[in-house]
């Protein structure tokens with residue numbers, strides 16, 4: 001980690017991607033400067049906070065001029081790019097898992113699926129979307145420094161695999177299986193159940209139809 005970044009308070013760091021997106025858009029539009037008022041309206045952060053945040057970046061706005069878009073952009077690029085990439089492992093290279101391996105998450109954020117595991121010998125040893133597929137028996141050998149795992153195995157396998165992941169030091173699991181997995185308190189599980197999402201969409205359509213905007 002570099003020292004400069006450590007000095008930025010956490011709350012400020014959290015707003016960085018937000019600022020970055022907006023400043024990037026301005027840059028694409030050919031704008032050279034931006035005032036803290038404009039920024040404040042766009043990102044919904046009050047301008048005093050913006051001024052304080054930006055002072056950490058060494059960007060001191062000038063009265064009547066605002067901030068230099070080019071400078072801010074290069075600062076954000078440098079700082080955000082230097083964020084460590086979070087290594088992700090994917091378990092279960094079937095229909096869903098294969099689709100994820102082909103999807104380039106890195107384009108949008110700093111996570112990267114670095115390795116995948118499956119029990120099927122026909123898949124082991126292959127590379128999908130540039131990601132090597134190892135045998136699930138060798139999970140523990142490969143998982144060093146891997147913080148996050150995506151679970152796309154059959155639901156009957158989910159709990160057993162989860163226990164091995166936790167044992168191997170994984171601290172976050174994105175669970176796509178319908179199984180409700182049990183983990184120790186310090187492990188974070190996010191559960192994505194597409195059928196529940198779909199059902200809920202249908203339910204909302206039926207019971208809470210959106211109305212077209214009309215003058216009252």
Ligand SMILES: NC(=O)c1ccc[n+]([C@@H]2O[C@H](COP(=O)([O-])OP(=O)(O)OC[C@H]3O[C@@H](n4cnc5c(N)ncnc54)[C@H](O)[C@@H]3O)[C@@H](O)[C@H]2O)c1
Pocket residue numbers: 091092093094095096097117118119120136151152153154155157161176177178193194195
């Ligand atoms: N396909 C979908 O649209 C979809 C949608 C929502 C949820 N899901 C859920 O996601 C999971 C995967 O779905 P799918 O359609 O990709 O299934 P799939 O059968 O195509 O893939 C499962 C993969 O897991 C592998 N596997 C089996 N046991 C394993 C183990 N012990 N360790 C490692 N790998 C193992 C299989 O060899 C296979 O490659 C399921 O739990 C499913 O319910 C799938």
